[in-house]
Amino acid sequence: xxxxxxxxxxxxxxxxxxxxxxxxxxxxxxxxxxxxxxxxxxxxxxxxxxxxxxxxxxxxxxxxxxxxxxxxxxxxxxxxxxxxxxxxxxxxxxxxxxxxxxxxxxxxxxxxxxxxxxxxxxxxxxxxxxxxxxxxxxxxxxxxxxxxxxxxxxxxxxxxxxxxxxxxxxxxxxxxxxxxxxxxxxxxxxxxxxxxxxxxxxxxxxxxxxxxxxxxxxxxxxxxxxxxxxxxxxxxxxxxxxxxxxxxxxxxxxxxxxxxxxxxxxxxxxxxxxxxxxxxxxxxxxxxxxxxxxxxxxxxxxxxxxxxxxxxxxxxxxxxxxxxxxxxxxxxxxxxxxxxxxxxxxxxxxxxxxxxxxxxxxxxxxxxxxxxxxxxxxxxxxxxxxxxxxxxxxxxxxxxxxxxxxxxxxxxxxxxxxxxxxxxxxxxxxxxxxxxxxxxxxxxxxxxxxxxxxxxxxxxxxxxxxxxxxxxxxxxxxxxxxxxxxxxxxxxxxxxxxxxxxxxxxxxxxxxxxxxxxxxxxxxxxxxxxxxxxxxxxxxxxxxxxxxxxxxxxxxxxxxxxxxxxxxxxxxxxxxxxxxxxxxxxxxxxxxxxxxxx
Amino acid sequence: xxxxxxxxxxxxxxxxxxxxxxxxxxxxxxxxxxxxxxxxxxxxxxxxxxxxxxxxxxxxxxxxxxxxxxxxxxxxxxxxxxxxxxxxxxxxxxxxxxxxxxxxxxxxxxxxxxxxxxxxxxxxxxxxxxxxxxxxxxxxxxxxxxxxxxxxxxxxxxxxxxxxxxxxxxxxxxxxxxxxxxxxxxxxxxxxxxxxxxxxxxxxxxxxxxxxxxxxxxxxxxxxxxxxxxxxxxxxxxxxxxxxxxxxxxxxxxxxxxxxx
Numbered sequence: 001x002x003x004x005x006x007x008x009x010x011x012x013x014x015x016x017x018x019x020x021x022x023x024x025x026x027x028x029x030x031x032x033x034x035x036x037x038x039x040x041x042x043x044x045x046x047x048x049x050x051x052x053x054x055x056x057x058x059x060x061x062x063x064x065x066x067x068x069x070x071x072x073x074x075x076x077x078x079x080x081x082x083x084x085x086x087x088x089x090x091x092x093x094x095x096x097x098x099x100x101x102x103x104x105x106x107x108x109x110x111x112x113x114x115x116x117x118x119x120x121x122x123x124x125x126x127x128x129x130x131x132x133x134x135x136x137x138x139x140x141x142x143x144x145x146x147x148x149x150x151x152x153x154x155x156x157x158x159x160x161x162x163x164x165x166x167x168x169x170x171x172x173x174x175x176x177x178x179x180x181x182x183x184x185x186x187x188x189x190x191x192x193x194x195x196x197x198x199x200x201x202x203x204x205x206x207x208x209x210x211x212x213x214x215x216x217x218x219x220x221x222x223x224x225x226x227x228x229x230x231x232x233x234x235x236x237x238x239x240x241x242x243x244x245x246x247x248x249x250x251x252x253x254x255x256x257x258x259x260x261x262x263x264x265x266x267x268x269x270x271x272x273x274x275x276x277x278x279x280x281x282x283x284x285x286x287x288x289x290x291x292x293x294x295x296x297x298x299x300x301x302x303x304x305x306x307x308x309x310x311x312x313x314x315x316x317x318x319x320x321x322x323x324x325x326x327x328x329x330x331x332x333x334x335x336x337x338x339x340x341x342x343x344x345x346x347x348x349x350x351x352x353x354x355x356x357x358x359x360x361x362x363x364x365x366x367x368x369x370x371x372x373x374x375x376x377x378x379x380x381x382x383x384x385x386x387x388x389x390x391x392x393x394x395x396x397x398x399x400x401x402x403x404x405x406x407x408x409x410x411x412x413x414x415x416x417x418x419x420x421x422x423x424x425x426x427x428x429x430x431x432x433x434x435x436x437x438x439x440x441x442x443x444x445x446x447x448x449x450x451x452x453x454x455x456x457x458x459x460x461x462x463x464x465x466x467x468x469x470x471x472x473x474x475x476x477x478x479x480x481x482x483x484x485x486x487x488x489x490x491x492x493x494x495x496x497x498x499x500x501x502x503x504x505x506x507x508x509x510x511x512x513x514x515x516x517x518x519x520x521x522x523x524x525x526x527x528x529x530x531x532x533x534x535x536x537x538x539x540x541x542x543x544x545x546x547x548x549x550x551x552x553x554x555x556x557x558x559x560x561x562x563x564x565x566x567x568x569x570x571x572x573x574x575x576x577x578x579x580x581x582x583x584x585x586x587x588x589x590x591x592x593x594x595x596x597x598x
Numbered sequence: 599x600x601x602x603x604x605x606x607x608x609x610x611x612x613x614x615x616x617x618x619x620x621x622x623x624x625x626x627x628x629x630x631x632x633x634x635x636x637x638x639x640x641x642x643x644x645x646x647x648x649x650x651x652x653x654x655x656x657x658x659x660x661x662x663x664x665x666x667x668x669x670x671x672x673x674x675x676x677x678x679x680x681x682x683x684x685x686x687x688x689x690x691x692x693x694x695x696x697x698x699x700x701x702x703x704x705x706x707x708x709x710x711x712x713x714x715x716x717x718x719x720x721x722x723x724x725x726x727x728x729x730x731x732x733x734x735x736x737x738x739x740x741x742x743x744x745x746x747x748x749x750x751x752x753x754x755x756x757x758x759x760x761x762x763x764x765x766x767x768x769x770x771x772x773x774x775x776x777x778x779x780x781x782x783x784x785x786x787x788x789x790x791x792x793x794x795x796x797x798x799x800x801x802x803x804x805x806x807x808x809x810x811x812x813x814x815x816x817x818x819x820x821x822x823x824x825x826x827x828x829x830x831x832x833x834x835x836x837x838x839x840x841x842x843x844x845x846x847x848x849x850x851x852x853x854x855x856x857x858x859x
Binding site for chain 2: 493495496498499500501502503504505506507513514517518
């Protein structure tokens with residue numbers, strides 16, 4: 001084989017890539033990370049400046065995110081140094097504190113177990129078994145994501161209460177009196193577990209589904225040839241491989257449970273989160289509320305530590321090149337019906353029933369001012385959620401990518417802080433942000449006013465606009481996108497990135513041309529989760545929104561609070577609908593389309 | 599234009615060695631070095647084999663040269679340019695290297711041609727595709743240019759990984775057990791083709807292998823690594839005598855009559 005003239009030409013074209021370092025600093029500009037310090041001279045100076053920009057760009061982003069998340073948390077912890085004027089002692093001595101703590105623990109256990117079981121079982125059924133309507137069930141299983149748990153609680157309470165349609169029908173049917181029979185009470189501890197479990201399991205489902213799907217079939221087949229049956233193989237191979245993803249999903253559920261306010265308070269379960277709220281507005285003590293919240297956050301930080309430890313124990317890199325779709329188990333008719341039943345249960349409880357209830361209420365009357373007000377609110381919610389999810393995905397991708405390979409302490413701290421942010425209850429986050437943002441706005445106005453005169457004051461640029469709300473969303477929901485994206489990145493083989501680097505790609509180009517395309521559907525999933533969370537978000541929005549700016553969630557909350565559930569039903573349906581569109585869209589996109597080749 | 603920096607190699611010959619490694623030390627756990635004070639030179643156009651059993655630090659050495667790891671101490675020069683030293687670390691994309699990974703690491707979301715084009719950054723797209731096709735033609739894969747990597751056999755994937763790295767015009771090719779994923783008959787054939795291609799491109803090569811036979815038939819120079827040190831170095835005939843090979847490797851007997859390249 002001889003080198004033909006054409007290929008020599010190709011080699012020449014490439015050698016135009018002059019050895020970097022000899023060009024004036026351009027080479028190091030491409031390098032996003034720290035370059036090598038070079039001795040002086042013009043080219044050296046250029047290189048240094050370029051590298052400095054790169055370093056500041058990378059670290060500056062991390063710093064910004066870190067500050068954004070850290071400030072509310074620190075503000076809350078700062079309250080520990082303050083004197084609550086006896087409120088804390090009251091909480092402790094009256095036994096309220098222990099009640100809050102134990103309720104939160106038991107609620108977390110119950111919800112985590114229920115959601116974990118539901119999510120993992122359905123995800124495995126959908127991925128590994130063939131039964132009637134499997135693809136339809138996949139889309140349906142995502143639907144409860146669109147129903148905020150507080151709406152679910154309103155609907156179920158209305159449906160099952162003594163004067164609700166079910167019990168009325170039961171009594172007229174049997175002729176019983178109210179005291180003559182037992183009926184499940186929604187506004188109870190177990191009711192809260194069921195409502196939260198069936199409302200939050202999609203977090204586990206989506207994570208587990210992605211993990212099961214990306215498992216190569218050969219791992220399972222090897223297990224079969226080594227003498228393990230389908231069940232044994234599931235517990236010994238599939239489940240352990242999917243464990244980090246399932247753990248991440250359950251962790252999201254647990255944090256959601258800790259921060260849960262609407263449904264839990266409606267069910268009259270006193271958790272740490274409702275305790276914070278009650279201390280804040282009932283006992284009127286911001287300090288004691290902050291102190292309660294900081295103990296809640298310590299608990300969640302422990303959870304986080306466990307999760308990080310578990311993830312470190314199990315770093316799986318899938319061998320994507322030898323990837324082979326696993327063959328689905330063909331279920332016999334009876335088993336197929338059972339599978340359908342199992343998949344329909346969470347959909348019925350978490351989605352169909354509440355939605356049907358709201359539809360019925362809307363048909364009964366609904367909100368009479370729907371046409372004038374609702375599209376505006378829907379637009380507000382959609383606009384906030386779009387900006388927040390795009391930002392969250394972009395930030396999470398950059399953070400996750402910077403954390404791959406050797407990383408500085410700043411990025412490590414940033415990622416951990418972002419995770420912690422998700423655990424901060426919305427009310428506390430709101431207050432924790434509102435205090436420093438207000439301070440910033442006023443200080444800025446005072447400064448500018450004193451320099452250029454009072455008429456040049458810019459006004460409340462953070463707290464007077466949606467910027468404050470958006471900052472709050474990032475502090476709270478960045479963890480959602482970060483979790484999904486980090487899990488997805490961890491599954492991409494390390495050599496892909498290394499190969500790209502040795503082929504001349506800068507870290508940014510590696511991210512853009514290799515990691516982003518390979519993450520594909522996970523980016524969408526990350527964006528979707530943030531989007532839905534923002535549409536449903538209530539307490540932080542209530543606190544941080546600019547004057548007269550209402551989202552759908554705020555409107556519904558205000559109506560339901562006044563026991564005007566019938567009027568609230570229209571808004572509730574609208575929230576569900578707004579959340580539904582991306583759910584359907586992504587559940588479609590997450591489905592494996594028949595790839596051209598296997 | 600002021601002088602940029604002292605980038606010439608200490609040995610001021612007319613043709614600097616493709617790779618020069620001086621007193622390299624590296625490990626993954628503090629205090630536990632897996633590469634101990636290794637010095638090594640790969641002359642231009644030479645095929646140099648790093649022979650050693652698994653865990654001897656040979657892959658780590660390759661990764662250090664590529665810039666995928668940052669050594670604890672020591673210097674690395676590539677084509678006369680200092681790329682690694684105290685306070686100096688050229689990232690991998692700024693080193694004139696081609697790296698063929700043990701698992702080939704072909705990007706699964708790009709076609710074969712796009713994989714080969716990935717490392718070419720300057721020329722316009724049409725020219726890059728043309729060049730990629732020419733490279734593929736030289737390994738008889740021009741007709742698979744638009745296939746996805748998973749549609750290729752192991753031997754074909756290996757060849758794509760090879761030309762993908764070569765198409766950048768590197769000063770040195772780093773091959774990490776490049777034939778270990780192939781079956782015996784194919785391995786022989788692919789090895790001959792690979793070495794012929796490398797020779798035609800006149801590019802220096804540093805190849806990691808645990809197979810003495812493979813090293814014997816491929817290399818101009820063999821360095822035997824054991825416990826992170828180079829214990830023996832020399833021509834294949836000098837090195838591949840059973841007595842001088844470390845115990846783990848001696849069990850594989852080298853057939854001195856095997857056809858050399």
